[in-house]
Amino acid sequence: MAIGIALILLVVGTLAFHFWSPWTYSELASNWGQIDSMLSLTFVVSAIVFVVINLFVAVCVIRFRYDKDRKADFDPENKKMEWILIGITTVGVIMLLAPGLFVYSEFVNPPEEAHVVEVVGQQFAWSFRFPGEDGVLGLSDMRFVNIISNPFGIDPDDPAGHDDILVQQEELHLPIGQPVKTQMRSKDVLHNFYVPNFRVKMDLVPGLVTSLWFTPTKTGTFDIACAEYCGNGHHTMGGKVVVEDQASFENWLAQFPVFKSEDSQVEVSIEEIGSRIAQSACLSCHSIDGSPSVGPTWLGLYGKQETLSDGSTVSVDDDYLRESIVDPNAKIVQGYAGGMSAFANLSDDELNALIRYIETLSE
Amino acid sequence: MAKAEHVEAEQHHDDHDDHHEPQGIWQKYIFSQDHKIIAIQYTLTAIFVGLIGLGLSGVMRLQLGFPGDFGITDAFYFQAITMHGMIMVVYLLTALLLGGFGNYLIPLMLGARDMAFPYLNMLSYWFYFVSVVVLLASFFVPGGPTGAGWTLYPPQSILPNTPGADGLGIVLMIGSLAIFIVAATMGGLNYVVTVLQLRAKGMTLMRMPLSIWGIFTASILALLAFPALFVGAVMMMFDNLLGTSFFMPAIVDAAGNLVSASPDKPAYSGGSPLLFQHLFWYFGHPEVYIVALPAFGVISDVLATHARKTIFGYHMMVWAILAIGVISFVVWAHHMFVSGMNPYFGFFFASTTLVIAIPTAIKVYNWIFTLWRGNIRLNTPMLWCIGFISTFLIGGLTGLWLGNVIVDIPLSDTYFVIAHFHLVMGVSAVFAIFAGLYHWFPKVTGRHLNKIMSRTHFWVTFVGVYVVFLPMHYLGFEGMPRRYPSYGEDFNFPASATDLNAFITIAAIIMGIVQFVFIFNMAWSAFKGKKAEGNPWESTTLEWQTPDTPPVHGNWGPSLPVVHRWAYDYSVPGANKDYLTQDTAPSATAPRSDRHLDDHGTHNNGHED
Numbered sequence: 025m026a027i028g029i030a031l032i033l034l035v036v037g038t039l040a041f042h043f044w045s046p047w048t049y050s051e052l053a054s055n056w057g058q059i060d061s062m063l064s065l066t067f068v069v070s071a072i073v074f075v076v077i078n079l080f081v082a083v084c085v086i087r088f089r090y091d092k093d094r095k096a097d098f099d100p101e102n103k104k105m106e107w108i109l110i111g112i113t114t115v116g117v118i119m120l121l122a123p124g125l126f127v128y129s130e131f132v133n134p135p136e137e138a139h140v141v142e143v144v145g146q147q148f149a150w151s152f153r154f155p156g157e158d159g160v161l162g163l164s165d166m167r168f169v170n171i172i173s174n175p176f177g178i179d180p181d182d183p184a185g186h187d188d189i190l191v192q193q194e195e196l197h198l199p200i201g202q203p204v205k206t207q208m209r210s211k212d213v214l215h216n217f218y219v220p221n222f223r224v225k226m227d228l229v230p231g232l233v234t235s236l237w238f239t240p241t242k243t244g245t246f247d248i249a250c251a252e253y254c255g256n257g258h259h260t261m262g263g264k265v266v267v268e269d270q271a272s273f274e275n276w277l278a279q280f281p282v283f284k285s286e287d288s289q290v291e292v293s294i295e296e297i298g299s300r301i302a303q304s305a306c307l308s309c310h311s312i313d314g315s316p317s318v319g320p321t322w323l324g325l326y327g328k329q330e331t332l333s334d335g336s337t338v339s340v341d342d343d344y345l346r347e348s349i350v351d352p353n354a355k356i357v358q359g360y361a362g363g364m365s366a367f368a369n370l371s372d373d374e375l376n377a378l379i380r381y382i383e384t385l386s387e
Numbered sequence: 388m389a390k391a392e393h394v395e396a397e398q399h400h401d402d403h404d405d406h407h408e409p410q411g412i413w414q415k416y417i418f419s420q421d422h423k424i425i426a427i428q429y430t431l432t433a434i435f436v437g438l439i440g441l442g443l444s445g446v447m448r449l450q451l452g453f454p455g456d457f458g459i460t461d462a463f464y465f466q467a468i469t470m471h472g473m474i475m476v477v478y479l480l481t482a483l484l485l486g487g488f489g490n491y492l493i494p495l496m497l498g499a500r501d502m503a504f505p506y507l508n509m510l511s512y513w514f515y516f517v518s519v520v521v522l523l524a525s526f527f528v529p530g531g532p533t534g535a536g537w538t539l540y541p542p543q544s545i546l547p548n549t550p551g552a553d554g555l556g557i558v559l560m561i562g563s564l565a566i567f568i569v570a571a572t573m574g575g576l577n578y579v580v581t582v583l584q585l586r587a588k589g590m591t592l593m594r595m596p597l598s599i600w601g602i603f604t605a606s607i608l609a610l611l612a613f614p615a616l617f618v619g620a621v622m623m624m625f626d627n628l629l630g631t632s633f634f635m636p637a638i639v640d641a642a643g644n645l646v647s648a649s650p651d652k653p654a655y656s657g658g659s660p661l662l663f664q665h666l667f668w669y670f671g672h673p674e675v676y677i678v679a680l681p682a683f684g685v686i687s688d689v690l691a692t693h694a695r696k697t698i699f700g701y702h703m704m705v706w707a708i709l710a711i712g713v714i715s716f717v718v719w720a721h722h723m724f725v726s727g728m729n730p731y732f733g734f735f736f737a738s739t740t741l742v743i744a745i746p747t748a749i750k751v752y753n754w755i756f757t758l759w760r761g762n763i764r765l766n767t768p769m770l771w772c773i774g775f776i777s778t779f780l781i782g783g784l785t786g787l788w789l790g791n792v793i794v795d796i797p798l799s800d801t802y803f804v805i806a807h808f809h810l811v812m813g814v815s816a817v818f819a820i821f822a823g824l825y826h827w828f829p830k831v832t833g834r835h836l837n838k839i840m841s842r843t844h845f846w847v848t849f850v851g852v853y854v855v856f857l858p859m860h861y862l863g864f865e866g867m868p869r870r871y872p873s874y875g876e877d878f879n880f881p882a883s884a885t886d887l888n889a890f891i892t893i894a895a896i897i898m899g900i901v902q903f904v905f906i907f908n909m910a911w912s913a914f915k916g917k918k919a920e921g922n923p924w925e926s927t928t929l930e931w932q933t934p935d936t937p938p939v940h941g942n943w944g945p946s947l948p949v950v951h952r953w954a955y956d957y958s959v960p961g962a963n964k965d966y967l968t969q970d971t972a973p974s975a976t977a978p979r980s981d982r983h984l985d986d987h988g989t990h991n992n993g994h995e996d
Contacts, residue, residue: 095958113749
């Protein structure tokens with residue numbers, strides 16, 4: 025009896041929760057309204073089945089509860105009814121599947137005119153590459169990666185790469201109303217490029233190029249969240265997509281370097297070189313504004329007394345920092361998990377540049 | 388011929404009495420070859436390891452509800468999600484349903500004295516035991532257990548910056564899985580052979596209880612699916628220790644260096660991370676049904692018994708189990724719709740996945756029609772069955788969302804997925820296990836469970852699972868990604884979502900604590916509970932007809948039971964009571980009612996007296 029009432033309350037409660045819940049889909053900001061329609065259709069079909077079957081069970085347990093003077097019906101099978109139910113279920117499944125596959129066929133066929141943006145994932149940061157004038161992205165390979173001169177691993181011998189525009193930051197701008205095809209690859213582990221407002225998502229797989237497409241339909245700033253587990257800092261791998269008009273987009277894009285131009289850099293200070301190394305390799309795990317992250321913040325780090333996991337203290341100087349970069353798990357700061365990659369391939373000059381940059385954050 | 392078999396059976400029994408009755412505590416309770424003892428060993432070990440899994444979910448919930456307040460590091464959070472997932476799916480659910488229920492029920496329900504290969508059966512348990520020890524050992528090695536996520540996707544899983552992977556964590560995890568698979572293979576072969584060879588006279592396949600159909604089919608799936616995981620585990624071990632590149636493409640670390648297994652090995656190149664995902668899910672999806680099919684069977688039997696009604700559409704139920712078993716091998720890539728595999732696979736795998744919904748729906752319809760015009764006794768096992776129908780329903784329906792590829796794309800890797808698989812595979816399977824444990828406890832121990840504790844356990848758990856998992860669907864709608872120990876300022880989730888997470892945590896912790904009421908109830912009632920008769924639920928199936936309760940070694944006394952009817956003769960018109968046990972010979976007051984099953988060419992009653 026109580027279980028019957030509980031099931032009725034469950035149905036009422038679930039529906040009430042649905043209608044009063046403040047939690048719902050994020051605002052749609054792409055062309056994928058059809059996906060939202062599919063979500064709604066699927067919701068309605070499954071809600072009806074959920075309500076009907078729960079209520080049916082509730083009625084059964086209330087109406088047919090035990091009575092020692094009564095016998096249950098003897099009703100071992102009813103072929104006709106079973107086939108009718110199979111038929112209804114099949115129709116229901118086709119009703120969901122057919123439009124679903126129809127929308128999916130649009131998802132797997134990006135429009136011809138879509139412009140290409142490359143999305144590159146690494147632990148735990150996003151970067152982006154635009155193809156430049158020729159509209160073609162240069163070939164890339166992990167063997168070409170150098171975190172200072174070629175962080176994207178672009179093949180220097182492929183002329184198509186020579187005009188590629190490198191956006192080494194976690195904010196991507198896109199022009200409104202233009203279909204975009206993101207070509208995606210990863211430098212290390214699996215990641216997933218997911219902007220809830222655009223509805224679509226796809227993994228980044230090392231060794232493969234994957235893709236998805238959408239057309240931004242609303243201006244504004246939207247969150248990127250990595251949606252495939254990628255290690256200790258997975259949850260810190262955020263980013264932003266800013267959708268704006270064509271002119272603002274072009275202005276924004278113009279500030280970024282072209283691949284070839286990186287080789288012929290003008291003289292920069294040693295701290296500036298350190299800052300670039302940090303941008304490329306360090307700042308996805310170490311903040312420079314004091315906020316907690318995967319590793320200790322660099323703000324005020326140089327010169328301070330740091331407590332290690334074994335309870336001892338160490339003063340942060342050149343030697344300590346050098347060791348922590350080259351052999352990071354030798355000393356773990358209290359409260360952190362360790363597990364940072366060893367940056368043993370940095371030259372002495374580069375190490376020194378990085379340490380001088382860290383020192384500036386204590387001034 | 389019938390007579391000859393009978394004599395043979397009796398001789399076999401004499402052998403038992405003379406030579407096989409074990410003496411001494413070691414042979415009797417530790418290295419026992421008795422299927423009932425092995426079943427209890429499997430069950431208790433699985434419950435023990437399940438409690439560790441439950442504790443780990445507490446760790447996760449504390450961190451999600453109150454980020455940072457309990458000193459849980461991100462690394463430990465990732466280790467907790469990994470171990471929780473693997474423990475619950477493999478070491479609890481699979482072990483308990485096949486090793487526990489399978490071992491106990493197959494010989495007893497089929498009228499056999501033991502499994503076909505008792506020695507192999509003992510080995511199966513001890514391999515399982517070792518696999519659990521190896522798994523739990525990873526908590527005590529430097530670096531702790533692996534935090535690669537329970538799916539162990541490479542490249543992450545074998546990179547040293549994964550929590551636990553710099554030590555032995557990942558090696559122990561892979562090694563433990565390999566040992567578990569050996570155990571499951573030995574068990575599975577035994578279950579299949581026993582079902583095919585050791586059924587009592589008159590126990591045709593189409594007279595078997597659905598529990599046996601479920602366990603039998605799941606055992607076949609396990610034999611076919613686990614090898615894929617095994618080769619995946621071996622190849623990953625090679626990649627990790629020997630520096631091969633089965634799953635490893637060329638990748639760089641944060642410093643831009645090409646990664647290799649160790650400094651003296653060449654850099655990884657040319658391998659495919661997706662290959663591992665295919666191997667994993669080729670095992671992983673049948674695995675869902677390795678758990679679900681025995682659960683379906685248990686629910687069918689417990690439901691019919693307490694509804695005092697024949698299971699509706701037995702025939703269709705058997706065919707649905709077989710159909711699900713077959714189709715479950717061609718749906719695996721629905722776990723990979725956003726994995727970067729060839730997107731055209733999506734059309735095929737979405738279609739097969741939605742097709743499997745049809746036999747699954749048949750099962751739900753037949754359960755609820757079994758209730759219709761029944762005479763329902765709301766005993767505790769029955770409450771769990773009704774709870775199961777409800778949670779399996781909602782979990783199955785959300786399967787229609789995630790199986791339909793375009794609907795999966797926005798929801799994949801969000802809390803919607805967490806809600807889906809916990810309800811359909813976690814909660815529902817656990818409800819079926821509870822239904823089974825409450826149902827068969829009086830037979831296993833000869834005593835009843837305490838009713839107040841039983842009801843407390845059910846009600847808090849039933850309300851709890853909805854309070855915990857229903858709102859998670861909505862967090863998924865918000866786009867909240869899974870496997871995040873905290874949601875920093877980077878993401879624009881409403882503050883109310885954080886409050887909701889705290890609320891879910893409190894509900895989950897209450898529900899977790901109530902599970903200890905169940906543990907206490909089992910332990911207390913096994914010794915102090917009210918004495919139970921041999922067939923307290925007035926059930927038809929053979930395990931309730933043993934001469935002793937609990938059944939003794941050899942199960943059946945001097946002669947084996949002879950089966951005269953199917954497993955569901957409840958409320959047969961013309962019978963003098965509302966159930967006729969399977970070994971009741973047909974008579975005026977006990978008419979046969981299963982002739983409808985003979986009409987389909989599956990009968991085998993030539994030996995009928």
